[in-house]
Amino acid sequence: MLPIRLSKIKKRTSAEGPGLRYAIWVQGCPIHCKGCFNPHTWDFGGGYLSDVETVYEDIRRTADSTPDLSGVTFLGGEPFEQAEALSALAEKVQTDGLGVVTFSGYEYDRILKSANNVAWRKLLRHTDLLIDGPYIERLHDLSRPWVGSKNQRYRFFTDVYREYETKFEEVPNKLEICLHPDGTVSANGMAGPLDLRMLESLMEFDEKAGENR
Ligand code: SF4
Incomplete structure (x- = not known):
């Protein structure tokens, strides 16, 4: 069983990516952005321990009782710090037809440069939409959906959520x-x-x- 350290889970939310989503806040973030909204998720020893199978079963049960569930969102904390577990989970939920949105405080270039990090590459491969970049307080901006500062970028790796690329103005935070x-x-x-x-x-x-x- 692959362990995963979590801060919290929200089984149905429409505030963390396109449509209705199962959102997973992982615990532990080394980036420590000034003005972070979730500083309680920084401590790698905080939160609680679970495992991929347990979370996956809960996603399946939630999807069975929520026909309009669009997908799963990983945020935190820093999802790439738990890439091995999250990439395994992402692979499973994609197989079930759910989309995957991954937030990261690391910039995409930095993630790409970790080409030798197998788990990071796998998490990228099983992400439909990556939203990358740290929160920068002096660039605070809530005019775009799901993000808090101007530097953060949306990367559409598949067509699953590509329709949103041209209609950000219509999607409120x-x-x-x-x-x-x-x-x-x-x-x-x-x-x-x-x-x-x-x-x-x-x-x-x-x-x-x-x-x-
Ligand atoms: S990357 Fe996210 S969780 Fe980490 S400090 Fe920045 S805003 Fe907070």
Whole structure:
């Protein structure tokens, strides 16, 4: 069994790539971008351990009960730091007809130069859309979908999502906020200043509610 260290999974989201997606945030990132939205995913010892088979079975169950599931997204943390496990998972889900979107804080050139890294090459081979480049705070820009700064690039390796290449203006960046049954709040996607203020108010409300429970 191939181990995989995860930060979290969201089984259905429409804020992390084209259409409805099963999103996997891996744990561990050495890049440490200033202003990163997910610094809790940096620690390679954090999160929790799972394995490729367990995650794959959960994706299958989710796809069976979600006919409009378009694919799986890998983000983090840094997916290429766990390329062996993710490439094996990507190969399986592509065989089932799901698309694969991989985010990376490494630039594509850097990934290509690691030609001797078999796992990195395999993850590229089993990615339909790569979104690459670190988050650069001074280039912050939410005008394009799924990304947070101007330097980040979309690489369409297959035709699976190529239709999006010419219609980025029509796809808004989204912030998803979930209120869970246990009263906690979680968020994913990209947030503008207004969304962030709304989120902070919700978190404050959640904390106050917690104090009163
Ligand atoms: S690459 Fe992604 S997870 Fe890593 S520090 Fe940058 S924004 Fe954060």
